[in-house]
Amino acid sequence: MSDHPSGLPGEALPHRITTQEAARLLGVKPATVYAYVSRGQLGSRRDGAGRGSTFDAAEVEALARRSRREAAGPAAGELAVRTALTLIEDDRYFFRGVDAVELASRYAYEEVAEWLWTGTLPHGARFTAPPEPLAAARRAVAALPGHSGPLDRLRVAVAAAAVADPLRFDLSEEAVLGSARCLIPTLVGALPEAAPALPGDGRLAWGLWSRLSPQEPDPAALDVLDLALALLVDHDLAASTLAVRVAASARAHPYAVVSAGLGALEGPLHGAAGRLAHRMLAEVAERGGAAPVVAEHLRAGRRVPGFGHRLYRGEDPRARALFGRLEELPLAAPALGAAREVAAVMARHGLHPNVDLALAVLTLSSGMTAEAGETVFAVARTAGWIAHALEEYQERPLRMRPSGHYTGPRPPRPIP
Template sequence: MTLHLGKTPVGLDGIAAAETVLSHVDGQQGELIIAGARVADLAAGSGFEGVTARLWSAATKRSIGEANVRASLALARQRAFARLPELLAATAGLSIIDGFRAAVAALRPEAGLDDEATIVGACPVIAGALVQRARGAKPVAPDADASHAADTLRMVRGDTPDRGEVAALDTYLVTVSDHGMNASTFAARVVASTQADLFASVTAGYCALTGPLHGGAPEPVLEMLNAIGTRDNIKPWVDAALSRGERLMGFGHRIYRVRDPRADVLRSAIERLAGSGADLPFASEVEAYIRTALRQKNPERVLDTNVEFFTAILLDALKIPRQAFTPIFAVARAAGWTAHAREQQRTGRLIRPSSAYIGPKP
């Protein structure tokens, strides 16, 4: 391939790095398809174990049932808890976000478990242990009879969630389980393309997720809502922020040119959360005014609500600490990362893009 300086796509925009059956993002139509189904349909009719079974089955070309995934993840959570002293040894002195990275990197194969299950099952155990340690408490042991969403909430919060809370987190886990060739998934596939194992691939994916341009925006959404404070302050605060050229968190997306379809799925989940403490009317007024203000400021550039806006509200309503938002995202996305890594190992080749040299020549 001949590179023409000035015509090289910056950031690999529009370049297909792989063929996949796992997920498809249509930015013009505002559609996300995961393993053949629309995200809204999956969120309405499939739990996290179900969507994980779809992803792993599609990636490996083996039929993996939901019941099998549920049993494997339950066993993997128990195995990870037994190994917590070893895993947490690598996290001393680190924040929850950085400690999660170190603990995931310390994972290794477990007898009787596929590596996919070992990784996905360990993620909520690690996240819960780090949150409890930050509170000065002991880790909460997993419950093999609980769903992945229910056990995640138990271990992170240290109490027993109600059905509505479990359903809300389950919807979140399904909704963000995979999302095309995003930065973290691409990182995982690049590592997998070298035939490195899934543990190295997922560690790379999580490292990419921690960057503020990928998975780091939900917490600033809450900071923005707190700064606005009252309904009377919505217009003056937003107008002032836009006049200073500040980015409004939770709006705009690299791919979507219309509303992020995941935003409405999570909004519906919040509406079903009875007594959650989330002030959805206030957040909705903020969202509505920001969308109007952005259209007026940049009519030629569509900046609509993205998944991070309602992610922040949902996770906060579930009483998940803000410092754990990124690890909780990883609890969900680990299903997609492991599937993409397997697919890359099975069907792909070494990912080795070219670059356009613009330096001096001898």
């Protein structure tokens, strides 16, 4: 089948086309073309003679491709969930239609979270942890063994905060957002401090820094951490996000859906790549070169962490944004050099760096532990999980109930 709506392979489309031509390419009536314009799906411009509207041919063609994909539906056996939150397309990703990298580069994490939740950008948004849930979460985390990992602490903190919130079963949008704005800073505040907290500007990134790094927060490094949080807010239906939507489909309260996300994130195929990339870069720096480290990974049958992503043909846009900002930090130069060496080796395999490698550069250069990347990821993604839960609360309850395909012996069988 031709990829061109005109049906003529390789036919070059003019820059501007008429309403009738746009309708023909889209397979709709002219009135529907104007409906697309009113909904913001298509741009239009009056022609020079004032006789009617003209349309960008490439934009019309892109809309036609999207319409065909939506009409075709998911492939057989593939689960598809309608969402208005994140679109990943052409090696870019968008939050509610806005370029996510540009949004995260201009706004703080809390503001990006609000955009994802409400579609508005309140300037200077800040989240505050209420005293009672924070105290409960801190007591619960303090009772854990000293060797507990960051996700262990976050899971316990969520459970403790839930018990301290009698309104957690109210699933109205207002109540859920109120819980979210309290839960995220509670998770950060419940983590043990790596260094005494200094007075800051109230951003979540400032409070998180003192839990992750013993170093005094450099303003530029703090901005990179804030950027990382904002970039990681959501990324379509990752495994943890799907777990969240299943829990929300059963009408679990927001604390429970976050717990479901953290449970899936614990899996080594989802949340552990940042830790592995951190250790790999540390080893490259210690051994003075990337080649032997990469060779050992491949010889042992292990994937080289921090490379490749199934949703991007080229470089992960989140990694590109973080690397660009990390290049401005003098302290990041050694870790960046190690990352570039590994990237040069992996380029021979056609693999590009992903966000886990960029996070590893940030954590290694900031004196953070290897597990710090998991903490950043989990705290950031909590906002996205809440956004997906809000969407799922508006859907039919328990709709995510697939039927099992039984492959065991046919009954009846005698009782053993």
